Amino acid sequence: MPDHTRPPDKRVTIYDVANEADVSPSTVSRAFSRPSRVNSETAERVRQVAERLGYRTSPLARTLSTSRTHMIALVIADITNPVYAEIVRGAQEAATDGEYTTVLIDAQESDRLERVAIERTMSTVDGIVLASSRMSDSxxxxxxxxxxxxxxxxxxxxxxCVVTDNPRGVRRAVEHLGELGHDHITYVAGPEASWPNGIRWRSLLEAGMELEIKVRQIGPFSPTIAGGERAAEELCARPATAVLAFNDQMAIGLIRGLGQRGVDIPGDVSIVGFDNIVAADIVTPGLTTVAAPLYAEGSAATRHLLTMIEGAPGHTGRPMVLPVRLVVRHSTAARNPSPGRARSPWVRQRPAPSPAPHLW
Amino acid sequence: MPDHTRPPDKRVTIYDVANEADVSPSTVSRAFSRPSRVNSETAERVRQVAERLGYRTSPLARTLSTSRTHMIALVIADITNPVYAEIVRGAQEAATDGEYTTVLIDAQESDRLERVAIERTMSTVDGIVLASSRMSDSxxxxxxxxxxxxxxxxxxxxxxCVVTDNPRGVRRAVEHLGELGHDHITYVAGPEASWPNGIRWRSLLEAGMELEIKVRQIGPFSPTIAGGERAAEELCARPATAVLAFNDQMAIGLIRGLGQRGVDIPGDVSIVGFDNIVAADIVTPGLTTVAAPLYAEGSAATRHLLTMIEGAPGHTGRPMVLPVRLVVRHSTAARNPSPGRARSPWVRQRPAPSPAPHLW
DNA sequence: GACGCGACGGCAATGGGTTGCCATGTATTG
DNA sequence: CAATACATGGCAACCCATTGCCGTCGCGTC
Structure with missing residues (x-):
C-alpha cells in the first residue's frame, strides 16, 4: 500500500497532525508558534508528522486569531519615478527579513487616490510606510x-519619520555653485504637497542668506520630465545662470527643454538635481545631483515600522535623518562671464527642433 | 448622556449590529453580501444600524470562510527596470477596479528568489500574474x-499567457535596418532564462533569413545598463554595424560603452532596443526601439486573471498577443560606407575617459 | 379547505489556528 | 517528608463572517 494520506481535496490542518501525532491541536499549534512552550521531543515528533502529512500553517487562520496579517503597506507617490525602485527594494528586503509581505500602493501623485487606497487596505495590513506622501498632516x-x-x-x-538631510544637501549644492562663481540661484519647485519641496526651498533660502547668494523660485511644476520641460519655457522668460531643481526628473526635463531652445548646459546655465536617479548618469551632460541613500531609506523606515508593530513605542522625537552627498557631473560649470550680455544671457535662440517622437 | 457605544477597545462585529437591529447575525451578513436574500426594509434597517455603530466588515474573517483573500500577487523580474512601472500601473488599475489588492514581488532577476517569494505568498493570494518570470516552465x-x-x-x-508581438517587432526593426543598408545584424542577448530573449533571437534568425540579412548573437549579458556596457567591450572585439539589443537598458549601456571607446552612433553602429522606456528618449542619441503597450499588458493580464479567479476557465489556447510598434529616433542611420576600413570599421580608439562617478 | 410555493430569517456548523486557564506530574527546596 | 515551583499538555473559548439547511408565514390556486 503506497501511501494513505487523506483525500487530496482537503487541506491538512493542525487537527490532522494532532490526531496523527497523538497530541492535542493546541500542542501542534504551540510546537510551531512557541516551541519553548512544549517539550522538545514532542515538538520534534509533531514537526515530523507535520512534514510527512505536508502540513502548512494557514496564515489566514492565524491572522484571524492573532489579528496580525504579517503584511505591511508601502505607499509611494509615483511608481513611474525611478527613485522609488530602490526604496521599494530596501523596504521589501527589510520586510522579508522580518517575515512580512509588502503590499505596494502607487498613489499616482494624487492625495485622493492615496487616501482611498490606504483606506481600502488598512484593515488588511499591520502597518504602513508612507514614502513621500501627498496627504495632509492631519x-x-x-x-x-x-x-x-x-x-x-x-x-x-x-x-x-525618516528623512534625508535636505538642508545639508542643499547647502552642498549651493556651495558648489558658489565656488563656480554663481551668485544667483533659481529654484524650480515641485509639487506644493511635497514636503521635501518645501524644505529644499527653505534650506536654499537659508544657505543663500549665509553664503550671500541670491535665490528665487519658479513653479510649482509637476515633478516629471515633462514638468521640467515646462519649467524650461518659463525659465526662458526669466533667465538664470544656476538652477536647483526639485528632483532629477525635472532637472532632466530642464536640460532637454533648455537644450532645445539653444541654451548651452553647463555653459549658459548650471543645473543641479536631487535624487541621483539612474537617468542622471545617462543624460548629456551628466547631471550634478544630490544623492540620497534610497535603499537605506526604504529599509530603515520598514525596520522601524516592524519594531513598532512588535510593540515598540515608535520613537516620535526627532526624525531619523540619513546622510546625503553631492554627485558632481557635467551639468554644472563655472559661471559664464557673459561678455556684453549681462542683462539677457541667452541671446541666441534657435528654433526648437521637431518634437521628439513620443511614447505610447 | 452623550453616546452609549460599546467600549472603544472592541471592534464592532455583525453580532453587535445584529443585537442592535434585533435580527440574527446571518441576516446582517446577508444584508451586506447578498441583499437580494433579505427583505429590503430589513436590509435598510440593518445598514442604518451598522452605519450608526460604525461597523466595518472584516476582510480577514470573510477570507477565512470564503477562502478568497481578494488579493493577487504581481511578480516582476526587476523593479529597477522601468518597463515594469507601467505594467504595474496597468495591473493595479485592473485589480482595483475588481476590488482586488495587489502584492508586488520583485524577483531581482533571480529564479530562486522568485520561487521562494511566491511560495511564501501563494497561500495569501487568489491568483498570480507572472511578468517576465525567470522560473522554469515546470x-x-x-x-x-x-x-x-x-x-x-x-x-x-x-x-x-499574454505576450507582445515579438516576431513583428523584430521584423520591423530588421526591415528598418535593412532599408538603411545594413546587411548584418548582431543580437546582444539578455538572460537565457528570459523567454522574450529566446523568441527575439529566433525571430531575428527568421527575419534575417527572409530578408537576406546575416545575423549573429553575442552574450548573454545582464539586461541592465552595466550589462550593455560589458557587451560594448565584447563588441569591440567583433565589430558590427547594426545591433539589436535585448532591451533598452542594454542598448543604452551599449551607446555609452561604445561612445566611450570613440565609436560613433549611429555613424559607425546603428542600435535598436526593446521596450521604449523613458530613458530611451533621454540618451543621446535618442534610441530607436520597439515599443510595447506596457500599461495594456499589465491590465490585460490582470483582468484575465480576475475572470479566472471568478471561475472562468482561463483560456489556455493561443496566448493573447498585443501589438508593438517601432519608434525611430536617432540611434539608427544609413550604413557607413566605411571607406577603406572594411575589415575593421572602428579604427580610432580613443582612451576611455575616467569612469563616471558612481551610484550609491 | 387543502396544498404548494416563494420569501424571509434563524440555527448551527464551518474555516484553522491561538491562547488563557487549569490539571497533572516531576523536580526542587527547606 | 511536606510544600512549592516548574514543565507539559489538554480543554474550550475565541477571532468574525459565511452559508447550507430548515422552519415559519403569508399568499395564491384548484
Missing part, C-alpha cells in the same frame, strides 16, 4: 492613530 | 496547478 495622523505608520521623506510631529 | 506549471496564474511576456502551454 490625514496622516488619522491613519497613524489606527495603525503603526512610518513616514519617509517628510517630518510630522508625533509620527515616526 | 515550476510555473506547478504554481498554476495550485492557483490561477497568468503569465506575461512568455508563452507556456496550458497556462494562460
Amino acid at each position: 490625514a496622516i495622523r488619522m491613519f497613524a492613530k489606527q495603525r503603526p505608520v512610518v513616514v519617509l521623506n517628510r517630518a510630522i510631529a508625533d509620527v515616526p | 515550476a510555473i506549471r506547478m504554481f498554476a496547478k495550485q492557483r490561477p496564474v497568468v503569465v506575461l511576456n512568455r508563452a507556456i502551454a496550458d497556462v494562460p
Whole structure:
C-alpha cells in the first residue's frame, strides 16, 4: 500500500497532525508558534508528522486569531519615478527579513487616490510606510492613530519619520555653485504637497542668506520630465545662470527643454538635481545631483515600522535623518562671464527642433 | 448622556449590529453580501444600524470562510527596470477596479528568489500574474496547478499567457535596418532564462533569413545598463554595424560603452532596443526601439486573471498577443560606407575617459 | 379547505489556528 | 517528608463572517 494520506481535496490542518501525532491541536499549534512552550521531543515528533502529512500553517487562520496579517503597506507617490525602485527594494528586503509581505500602493501623485487606497487596505495590513506622501498632516495622523505608520521623506510631529538631510544637501549644492562663481540661484519647485519641496526651498533660502547668494523660485511644476520641460519655457522668460531643481526628473526635463531652445548646459546655465536617479548618469551632460541613500531609506523606515508593530513605542522625537552627498557631473560649470550680455544671457535662440517622437 | 457605544477597545462585529437591529447575525451578513436574500426594509434597517455603530466588515474573517483573500500577487523580474512601472500601473488599475489588492514581488532577476517569494505568498493570494518570470516552465506549471496564474511576456502551454508581438517587432526593426543598408545584424542577448530573449533571437534568425540579412548573437549579458556596457567591450572585439539589443537598458549601456571607446552612433553602429522606456528618449542619441503597450499588458493580464479567479476557465489556447510598434529616433542611420576600413570599421580608439562617478 | 410555493430569517456548523486557564506530574527546596 | 515551583499538555473559548439547511408565514390556486 503506497501511501494513505487523506483525500487530496482537503487541506491538512493542525487537527490532522494532532490526531496523527497523538497530541492535542493546541500542542501542534504551540510546537510551531512557541516551541519553548512544549517539550522538545514532542515538538520534534509533531514537526515530523507535520512534514510527512505536508502540513502548512494557514496564515489566514492565524491572522484571524492573532489579528496580525504579517503584511505591511508601502505607499509611494509615483511608481513611474525611478527613485522609488530602490526604496521599494530596501523596504521589501527589510520586510522579508522580518517575515512580512509588502503590499505596494502607487498613489499616482494624487492625495485622493492615496487616501482611498490606504483606506481600502488598512484593515488588511499591520502597518504602513508612507514614502513621500501627498496627504495632509492631519490625514496622516488619522491613519497613524489606527495603525503603526512610518513616514519617509517628510517630518510630522508625533509620527515616526525618516528623512534625508535636505538642508545639508542643499547647502552642498549651493556651495558648489558658489565656488563656480554663481551668485544667483533659481529654484524650480515641485509639487506644493511635497514636503521635501518645501524644505529644499527653505534650506536654499537659508544657505543663500549665509553664503550671500541670491535665490528665487519658479513653479510649482509637476515633478516629471515633462514638468521640467515646462519649467524650461518659463525659465526662458526669466533667465538664470544656476538652477536647483526639485528632483532629477525635472532637472532632466530642464536640460532637454533648455537644450532645445539653444541654451548651452553647463555653459549658459548650471543645473543641479536631487535624487541621483539612474537617468542622471545617462543624460548629456551628466547631471550634478544630490544623492540620497534610497535603499537605506526604504529599509530603515520598514525596520522601524516592524519594531513598532512588535510593540515598540515608535520613537516620535526627532526624525531619523540619513546622510546625503553631492554627485558632481557635467551639468554644472563655472559661471559664464557673459561678455556684453549681462542683462539677457541667452541671446541666441534657435528654433526648437521637431518634437521628439513620443511614447505610447 | 452623550453616546452609549460599546467600549472603544472592541471592534464592532455583525453580532453587535445584529443585537442592535434585533435580527440574527446571518441576516446582517446577508444584508451586506447578498441583499437580494433579505427583505429590503430589513436590509435598510440593518445598514442604518451598522452605519450608526460604525461597523466595518472584516476582510480577514470573510477570507477565512470564503477562502478568497481578494488579493493577487504581481511578480516582476526587476523593479529597477522601468518597463515594469507601467505594467504595474496597468495591473493595479485592473485589480482595483475588481476590488482586488495587489502584492508586488520583485524577483531581482533571480529564479530562486522568485520561487521562494511566491511560495511564501501563494497561500495569501487568489491568483498570480507572472511578468517576465525567470522560473522554469515546470515550476510555473506547478504554481498554476495550485492557483490561477497568468503569465506575461512568455508563452507556456496550458497556462494562460499574454505576450507582445515579438516576431513583428523584430521584423520591423530588421526591415528598418535593412532599408538603411545594413546587411548584418548582431543580437546582444539578455538572460537565457528570459523567454522574450529566446523568441527575439529566433525571430531575428527568421527575419534575417527572409530578408537576406546575416545575423549573429553575442552574450548573454545582464539586461541592465552595466550589462550593455560589458557587451560594448565584447563588441569591440567583433565589430558590427547594426545591433539589436535585448532591451533598452542594454542598448543604452551599449551607446555609452561604445561612445566611450570613440565609436560613433549611429555613424559607425546603428542600435535598436526593446521596450521604449523613458530613458530611451533621454540618451543621446535618442534610441530607436520597439515599443510595447506596457500599461495594456499589465491590465490585460490582470483582468484575465480576475475572470479566472471568478471561475472562468482561463483560456489556455493561443496566448493573447498585443501589438508593438517601432519608434525611430536617432540611434539608427544609413550604413557607413566605411571607406577603406572594411575589415575593421572602428579604427580610432580613443582612451576611455575616467569612469563616471558612481551610484550609491 | 387543502396544498404548494416563494420569501424571509434563524440555527448551527464551518474555516484553522491561538491562547488563557487549569490539571497533572516531576523536580526542587527547606 | 511536606510544600512549592516548574514543565507539559489538554480543554474550550475565541477571532468574525459565511452559508447550507430548515422552519415559519403569508399568499395564491384548484
